[in-house]
Amino acid sequence: MKYCVISFFLCIGFFSFAQNATLDVNVSTEDGFDVFFDAKLIGSSVDAEILEKGFQFKDVKPGKYTLQVQAIGYELFQKEIELKPSQLMKLDILLQIPEDALDEVIILDEQSGISSKTPYSFTSVSMGAIQQKSSPNGLMGTLREVPGVYGAEFGQGIVKPFIRGLGFSRVVTVFQGNKLENQQWGADHGLGVNDLGVDRVDVIKGPASVLYGSGALGGVLLIKDNEDYLKSTDWTGNVGSSFNSISNGYRTFASIGKKLENDFYFATDLAYENHADYKDGDGRIIGNSRFNTSSIRLHTGIEKEQFQNKLSFTFHNQNLGIISENEMQDDSSLATSRNDRSMQLPFQEVKDYLLSYKQSTQHENFETSLHLSHHVNTRKEIEEAFDEVDLGFRQMHTFYNGRISLTNTKIKHSFGLQGSFLNNKNLDEAQEFLVPDASFFETGVYYMAEYEVKDYFFQGALRYDFREVTADASSQALINDGFILPGEPENRKLSSSFDGITGSLGVSKTMNKHKVKTNISTGFRTPDLAELFSNGSHPGTTRFEIGNANFDREQSYQADINYEYTHQQFSASLSVFSSLVDNYIFFSSSDQTEPETGMNIWTYQQVDARLYGGEFNFQYIPFSNNSLRFNLSGAMVRGDNVDIDEPLTFIPPDNMNFNVNWLPFNTPTTFSAGLRLIGEQSRPGFNEEQTDGYTLFNLGVSHYFELGANELQVGLTGNNLLNETYVDHMSLLRANSVTSPGRNIMLNLRFQF
Known part of the structure; x- marks a missing residue:
């Protein structure tokens, strides 16, 4: 019983x-x-x-x-x-944000100390959505839908960012705290960064040279690492795989990290990616658009309440096919079998090694930030034979940034020192030479003040920069090649120096649901090595390029106004800007042919330019449970050559995006739809032709499966579902009518633990 x-x-x-x-x-x-x-x-x-x-x-x-x-x-x-x-x-x-709440302060950049209160126009983009993971175009596959941002493509895997109509070396990319110098002066040189280990990207629109120095003329991409491992002392990470039908491409990636009880942490990220040639909307294989990449990132450091440091290392290896200018001619196409992934001539081999250290401290009356990094970029263009390097460079760049801010005062005072040492050398095995060996030293000092009173936030900054550039054509290889520097100096060396002052002044006013920001700022850019000293053939672009050592530095002056309205169900933002750029440098064909190589001669010219335009973004959430979200955004920019009263080259067409996200109540499934409208570019610049507009339609679905305390995420996305055949105005292959990718079905799997 x-x-x-x-x-x-x-x-x-x-x-x-x-x-x-x-x-x-x-x-x-x-x-x-x-x-x-x-x-x-x-x-x-x-x-x-x-x-x-x-x-x-x-x-x-x-x-x-x-x-x-x-x-x-x-x-x-x-x-x-x-x-x-x-x-x-x-x-x-x-x-939801209370209607009478003060803005939450989000740090945009620890190095400069700027936060979400800044009067700069900026957009934060999360990279965590499974549907957006592992785009063949890397980070720019997502960022180019941000209002005011565009991408100039040289085939899949090579995309250069443009912000408000300015690109190439006029946009600064800050990756791993390092001001990225990966020889972006080349039109066929991509951003060189993918989404591995990245949490979000903060896009600053407009001149920010006062904080980031030369190149921040159009804006800045601040790439932030994913540091979820700092939230727990358990192992944290993810592993996943992606497939893209457009190129039969696949990517495998993994991340893992752990924070110990003594506040010490370590983490690593790994990825391998491989793509065959892509197909356009007509089903045509675009030969030699194949590429593969491999990446590893290592992090370690200490995360305490008032002291943080981080030591990181990244290795990124890329093999990128170069699409021929005759690709659209059937008898000259480099296309092989559909799933052929073997590298073929011509192609680029790019290796990046980046070591960085950052440290920040917080005290009762002040805070400090320190960053040091060293970046080695080796780039080879291999065209005639696999065992020969037609064009090759090794660039070594050391970057430093230090800041101290006085915080326990009515006015927050920040003092900063920032600079670079860069050396770019032609590889010994190179067969051809586009630019001489060159180096530069630059340093900048800046002061920034921030003052907040009632609903107003004021921010002003002032900066002085100096850069000295030295070109050296004294190596035996350059002598044998007959490379000539401007003026033909006897010692085959030439130095140029640039200096100047930049500044910014802005104010933000918050009124319950409304915020108005206005900012006046200047930016500058020192001419890059190719613009100053190039004098040779560029195999990857089939051009003979000639620079001008007498160029002055570009200097811009911009005013912009930004209005934001935020409500529980509806939000809107509108930005307008206007800028003048003195000594604007652009590249154009001279309609002449170089006798020995038979290549078209392209030269750089310097004029005064004017750009203006705006961006908008509207979001509507009809239900309080956030199950349905509508988003409409768009941008337009106009650029004019003031000297001869004609449009600038490489100005993005008007564009608009309409997106819908639906999360059915009580389900872990999200549906999304998007429509991207690109307008006709009817204002072509010098030697450009008018480009037709096009429409891209996208659909996606994602689902989250719970596996105990872990999670399996599945995302299925269809891009360009209507299989549109088009040539984008910003394509670097537009002159050769090379069509862009057609329909792409992207499948993503990610297991998070």
């Missing part, structure tokens, strides 16, 4: 446990930022288990409860729920 009673109560306990419920909650915020939150199930003693996208209550007795979620800077969320026996309830909640 005793055993029967025990068994009876054990059975009751077993069935009671089996009937307990589970509550799974996905949390998002109105402004899209990740936040730390506290979750309670009032009436239950079960604690929440925090997950990457939300939290979970397990083994909850059936009954009625009050779910309460709160986070700093957001309204308290409360909801009455009823859990039934054995139920798995899934909720998606949106934390």
Whole structure:
């Protein structure tokens, strides 16, 4: 009898446990930022288990409860729920910003100290969405849909960023804290960065040279690492794979990291990617558009409350096919079999080694930031034979940045020192020479002041820069080649120096749901090595290029106004800008042929230019549970050569994006649809032709599977589903009518733990 009673109560306990419920909650915020939150199930003693996208209550007795979620800077969320026996309830909640709340301060860049209060026009783009993972065009596959941002393509895998009509070496990219110098002076040299280990990208639109020096004329891309491993002392990471039908391309990637109890941490990221030639909308294989890349990133450091440091190393290896200027002629196409991935001539081999160290401290009255990095970029263009290098460079770049800010004063004062040492040398095995061996030293000092009173935030900065560039054609290889420097100096060396002052002044005013920002700023860019000293054939672009050592530095002056309206269900932003660029350098064909090589001669010219335009973004969320979201955005920019009253070359066409995201209530599935409208470019510049507009239609779906405390994410996206055949005005292959990629079905799998 005793055993029967025990068994009876054990059975009751077993069935009671089996009937307990589970509550799974996905949390998002109105402004899209990740936040730390506290979750309670009032009436239950079960604690929440925090997950990457939300939290979970397990083994909850059936009954009625009050779910309460709160986070700093957001309204308290409360909801009455009823859990039934054995139920798995899934909720998606949106934390909303109080109408009378002060803006949450988000640090955009630790080096410069600027935050989301800055009067600069900027956009933050999350790279975490599974549908956007592993685009064949790298980061720019996502960023080029940001209003005001565009991409100039040289085939898949080679995309250069443009911001407000300015690109090439007029956009600064900050990766791993390093001001990236990867020989972006070349038209066929891509950004050289993918989304491995990247959490988000903050895009600053407009001149920011006062903080980032030469090149920040059009804007800045601030690439931020994913550091989820700092949130827990458990192992954190993900592993996944992607497939792209357009090129039968695949990518495998993995990340893992851990923070120890003594605040020491370490992490690593790995990826390998391989693509065959892509197909256009007519099903034509575009020969030699194949490429493959491999990457490894290593991180270690200490994360304390008032002291943080990080040592990182990145190795990135790329093999990039070069599309021929005669590719669209059937008898000259380099296309082989559909799934051929072997590198063929011509192609680029690019290797990057980047070592960086950053450190920041916070004290009662001041804060400091220090960054040091060394970047080695080796680039080979191999055209005639696999065992010969037609054009090759090794660039070594050391970058430093230091800042101290006085914070315990009415006016926050920041003082900074920033500079570079760069050496670019032709490889000994190179057969041809486009630019001489060259080096430069530059340094800049800046001061920035920030003052906040009531609803106003003022920011002003002033900077002085000096750069000395030395070209050296004294090597035996350059002598044998007959390379000539301008003026033909006897010692075969030539030096040029550039200096000047830049500044900015802006103000933001916040009025409940409204924010107005206005900013006046200047930017500058020192002519790059090719613009100053090039005098040779460029195999990858079939051009003979000639520079001009007498160029002055480019100097811009811009005014912009930005208006933002934020409501629980509707938000809008509108920006307009106008800028003047003195000594604007552009590249054009001379309509002449170089006698020995037979190549077209291209020269650089310097004029005064004017650019103006604007961007807009509207978002509507009809339901409070954030299950449906509509987004409409667009941009236009105009560029004029003031000297001869004609449009500038390489100005993006008007463009607009309409996107819909639908998250059905209580499901882990998200549906998305997008329409990208590119207008006709009817204002071609010098030696350009008018380009037709086109429309791209995209669809996507993603699903999250729970595997215990882990998560499996699946994303399926169709890009250019209508299989449009088009040539983009910003394509660097436009002159040869090389068509862009057609329909692409992208499948992504990612397991997060």
